[in-house]
Amino acid sequence: MAEESTGFASISAESLVNFRQRVKGTVSQPGDPEYNLSKWAPNSIKPSKVIVTPAVVEDIAEAVKFARAQGLTLGVRGGGHSSSTASATDGLLIDMRNMTLIRIDEPAKLAHIEAGARTNEVEAATIKHGLGACVGACSQVSVGGYILSGGVGYSTGTYGLAADNLVAATVVLATGEIARASESENPDLFWALRGGGSNFGVVSEVVVRLHPQRPDAYAIAYFYIPDKLPEVVEAIRQWLAVRKGHEAVQLRFSLDMEGKPVVIVTGVSNSTQEGGEKAFNRFRDIGPVKAINVQVPWQEVSNLANAANEIPGNKLCVGAHIDVFDFEQAKKAYDALMELAKSAPFSIVIYEFYAFDKVASVPVESAAFSQRDDFVNVICGVFWMGEEFSPQARDECLKLKKVVSGSSSTKAQESLGYVNTADIFSTLNETDDYARKLFGPNYARLQQVKRKYDPDMVFDRWFAIRPAT
Ligand SMILES: Cc1cc2nc3c(=O)[nH]c(=O)nc-3n(C[C@H](O)[C@H](O)[C@H](O)COP(=O)(O)OP(=O)(O)OC[C@H]3O[C@@H](n4cnc5c(N)ncnc54)[C@H](O)[C@@H]3O)c2cc1C
Structure with a gap:
């Protein structure tokens, strides 16, 4: 659980070069022009040894595998809008800022949204079809960070939580495997993602229900x-x-x-x-x-x-x-x-x-x-x-x-x-007291799901759930 102690010097130049070649997006280190740690709250930044800015879901999978192979702690930054260090790490940071594609399936009233997309991008994409998603009140919050922990906003009174309007998600698991979660595919993971935050993997895309929206x-x-x-x-x-x-x-x-x-x-x-x-x-x-x-x-x-x-x-x-x-x-x-x-x-x-x-x-x-x-x-x-x-x-x-x-x-x-x-x-994760308190009656089931999908606690930044023993 402690922040990893692997120094940057210990990542071999050869493995970094190989890693870079496998990634379509960018891999940056301190001093590189793409290296960008910015967050809404500057006090919640940590100096990452490597930042991966994925372009496609396979980049995320490569990043997870590379971090694990190198013994680097893993962090995920969405919109960078929490004031905690949950989206920061001294190790390898996956920065979702460039994964922002949105596809609207108008007949099905569904939006397929890459998890780095922000509120105002979702509003703009959906309203062209006379539809709206359950988004928050802040234009710059990312869909991933928002929906995985619940998500409230101006639509809450009419359509409920954003997480209750999640239909499916694509998730990169701790093994680097790319999985789908929905009522019919890995339903236990789907249940856990609707409120369980960044405990189960890196979400690359969500599919959410849309509703008729006036202009x-x-x-x-x-x-x-x-x-x-x-x-x-x-x-x-x-x-x-x-x-x-x-x-x-x-x-x-x-x-x-x-x-x-x-x-x-x-x-x-x-x-x-x-x-x-x-x-x-x-x-x-x-x-x-x-x-x-x-x-x-x-x-x-x-x-x-x-x-x-x-x-x-x-x-x-x-x-x-x-x-x-x-x-x-x-x-x-x-x-x-x-x-x-x-x-x-x-x-x-x-x-x-x-x-x-x-x-x-x-x-x-x-x-x-x-x-x-x-x-x-x-x-x-x-x-x-x-x-x-x-x-x-x-x-x-x-x-x-x-x-x-x-x-x-x-x-x-x-x-x-x-x-x-x-x-x-x-981020007070020395014990699971706060996770236990937060998830209350759902904690024991979350521990079971954690054991199945992330038994080594690779994802341990935010209200870290302990796997069931
Ligand atoms: C000005 C402001 C207004 C806000 N308004 C609202 C509101 O109206 N409604 C509401 O519900 N909340 C609101 N919030 C809170 C906001 O939803 C949370 O802070 C949310 O966690 C921010 O998500 P982010 O991705 O922008 O932040 P980040 O700091 O990047 O990430 C927050 C957490 O989400 C995780 N995460 C992000 N993306 C992913 C991903 N793709 N896969 C896995 N984990 C991921 C991170 O690892 C971290 O644990 C507001 C916050 C601010 C600062």
């Missing part, structure tokens, strides 16, 4: 002075009482560009402007200092969150689950964030109000994803410049999480937070 959606961004927080919270509570599945709202606390505290409500209604206004005008009526409401082409919806991609500096995220949302609790979270912003000025709290009943209606044993309680996910993001704050970032992140979920049920408070935002816990 545009109604979006809002309302910015308030903090004094409006009581009214904002009340408006959200009233909206929650009548919310429709195709409506989603986010509440954010942060500093604005001038360093002043701000409360922001953003929302997307997958509807006409009229339908969106009916749902969201209650937020306009509170009197924001800045108001944006607009009908957005569907292929632009995930670009609405692009500001988050451009936040500079270091980042660490954790999710808090809540089942109590009122002014008293929101004010505590707001105060905690503002205190934190004195030393980590870009930090943020984001409440994601996505209807979860569709997700909760799926039996927990039907796929590896086990967080099917109807909780609200809150992203606690600690964002800072420079290194002096780094040693305390983790503690501050946990402190914020504790305040945010403070008045919720014990189950919500003890949750690690929505798995795709549980970055702070995902």
Whole structure:
């Protein structure tokens, strides 16, 4: 489990040359022009000895075999959008950024998507056919990283989790073998991939279900002075009482560009402007200092969150689950964030109000994803410049999480937070305590599948599952 100790010098020049010849994509080392370690959170980067940027699935297979033969640890980078080191390694990094082909099977309402494709590429490809996939709110997240751990977004209320809409996947296993997973091919692997993350192999392609999608959606961004927080919270509570599945709202606390505290409500209604206004005008009526409401082409919806991609500096995220949302609790979270912003000025709290009943209606044993309680996910993001704050970032992140979920049920408070935002816990793999907690009732079955497909724990970066003994 420890990071491998094989020094770069010990990879023989001959084996590297041979390896390069077998790969259609690129193989790079520090100093090469193609060598690119970039990630959204620079603090989550590790200096890989070799980066393989595959062009075809066979390249991935070669990379897995080469890493194992050389005793190098293996990491997989998709969109590079987690703030954890799960997609980084000192050894060999498989960087999926060039595997982005998307093929739409319109009659079957299916999309065949190479796993390095990003949200906005999927939106653009599917909408040409009047269809949409279950994608997240961020344009730059890769399909592989997103879907393997669950995947929530603006479609969650209508169609459920992205993982629940997975139909098949092509996976490079720990042996380097290329396998298919679906209800009829390796069904145990298919079950495990729907929530089990990067524990079972490198996913080169997914096939996902598509749904009829209107060409545009109604979006809002309302910015308030903090004094409006009581009214904002009340408006959200009233909206929650009548919310429709195709409506989603986010509440954010942060500093604005001038360093002043701000409360922001953003929302997307997958509807006409009229339908969106009916749902969201209650937020306009509170009197924001800045108001944006607009009908957005569907292929632009995930670009609405692009500001988050451009936040500079270091980042660490954790999710808090809540089942109590009122002014008293929101004010505590707001105060905690503002205190934190004195030393980590870009930090943020984001409440994601996505209807979860569709997700909760799926039996927990039907796929590896086990967080099917109807909780609200809150992203606690600690964002800072420079290194002096780094040693305390983790503690501050946990402190914020504790305040945010403070008045919720014990189950919500003890949750690690929505798995795709549980970055702070995902690499604590000295024991399997966190994996066990995360997967709960599905852990024992996941251990069986791990024994079959990855008994040597080649894939051990993220909530590493121990094979059954
Ligand atoms: C600004 C922002 C907005 C976000 N919005 C949403 C949202 O709306 N909904 C949501 O559910 N999540 C959201 N997330 C969380 C995001 O889905 C996760 O961080 C996800 O893991 C990122 O995937 P990635 O491939 O981009 O990241 P990476 O850091 O590259 O990878 C994350 C994990 O996935 C693994 N992985 C990636 N690709 C593959 C592959 N092909 N095969 C096997 N393993 C792979 C990596 O090894 C690593 O363990 C958001 C994150 C950010 C930063």
